[in-house]
Amino acid sequence: MELDATALLAAFFAYKVVLPLLGGFYAHFLRPGKDLTKYGQWAVVTGATDGIGKALCFEFAKKGLDVFLISRTESKLADVEAELKAKHPTREFRHLAVDYAGGFDAGKQAAVRAALADLDVGVLANNVGMSYPFTKYYHELTDAECAGLVALNTESTLFMTKIALGDESGGMIARKRGAIVNTSSAAGTQISPLLAGYSAAKGGVVAFSKSLHHELAREGVAVQVQTPLWVTTKLAKIRKATLTVPSPATYAKAAVAAIGYGAESSPFWAHDLQLAVMDLLPTALAVKIASDMHHSIRKRGMKKEAEKKKSG
Template sequence: KMSWLTDPKYQYAIILTSLIGLISILKVIFVPLNGIYRHFIRSGLNIRKFGKWAVVTGATDGIGKAMAFEFARKGLNIVIISRSQDKLDLTLSEIKAKFGDKIEVKSLAIDFGKFDEAARSNVHKLLSELDVGVLVNNVGISYPFTKYFDELDDASVEALIKLNIDSTTWMTRIVLPGMKSRRRGAIVNVGSAAGVSTAPLLSQYGAAKSYIAMFSKALNYELKSFGIHVQCQVPIYVTTKLAKLRKTSLFVASPSAYARAAINSIGYEAITSPYWSHDLQLWALDVLPEWLAAAITFSMHKAIRKAGLKKEAKALEEAKSKLA
């Protein structure tokens, strides 16, 4: 009679279990080593090889504005698209003041919350005349602060879809024909950590950004043979109005620092977190069991919700006292 140790079925099970364990250990070791290479050793591609123009949506604040300046620094002409014409004029004048006649800058006022056929036609008319090499779909919206899904009002639910999903989808459709005909281009879709990890109290925002991640990943495979690279970039904390953060730290990047890292990442991985400390945080979340990572995130978000509700109540009281 065979001992269980010599039974081939158990031997195969032991070998398989050992291989799974080895792969898990190698993954834990390889990912940070690969991160060191990507963030501190690997050089960025020559961004001008994709084309002469970079188009950035949500380009008058935060990440979008910083990326527009960084593209200009690298010698690309810029199209900035945002809702406010006044902010566009200011950003355009700032870029021209810094770079002079070295580059061309165009602007277009578009409300992506009302990105109807007429608005899309205006964008197409402008961009179809240009050698668009890079599109950055940066425009987006999050919650005012973390909330349960049923606490969102109808306008917020609709805006989260239009500004995060619809804008990216339609802008991509607008630039693709030109990129395919030229057989070169890069599309960068700005995602979020909430889109690649479980984020309770940011459920709809996370779902919208998850769409961005999967849309980017699938499109990247579709378009490789046409010389087009599609990438979802995953920031965590950046000092922007959207994030409501003012001070930089080890884990909070300035828009300019993030933009440099973001542009150096273009043309590489389909889904990536360009800034090194953000990537480190995502790695830590990935190493943890999902239930534990989700529980930690949920606890943090509940604290943010509590503070947000308190601030909201205080503002309401102040408004009432002014009316009294």
């Protein structure tokens, strides 16, 4: 009986720890990326002028794709497009200014459809999003912040995906090829006290993406949701890259390499490892770790906000 128990424990350890570690090592360090040009010639990136979105644009161009940039500010779009042209002179770039805040209404959708109508869109990267100014209790959020969480994180993803997919007369559905990658967050997969609204918005993206992945499996369209932890972006308010907090360029390289492999991915190796460890912990302990960290962030945020009001 003791031998049987030991064997069962060893088998459980191998299944829950060893095999995932080996699989993760292969996926992050050995597995080749897909040839994205097989999906189509153009990549469309939302939230394209800062952080992960901007880095994705450069990575897609590096992989041989032309890139269509979508973001809120025309001047920033023109600047990033100029940078891309200087770095990748053989690639083609276009852009469109769209403000997803306040809702992605019919007029904005029509403008995007018209701009993409003549393009062979192979990859759509739904990257635009917003979070809290710092971790807060849900009841402390303003109505505008709540609306923005849904509009920028969830609504934009659903409608941009619908535009790229098209139907039997055009788009990815008609061509029977394409890849859609939706940037969510680890907060969308984990219990996240003091980020409840953000967690809900990003969790919706996770559920939508995973369901659509299986829905479109026979249509030749690969759908994937990516769930990063911290990256050095304005959204995260982190400036310095570390072993576990990559720069946007480092993260984007991993994110693009993961496209086409499965319904869900945390493409940066350290993030994937951290999430794997959290999944092994008892739920109560994992929640306590997240809650303690978020309460600490809230305390610092509240202090800075009070100092700003006092000085202003």
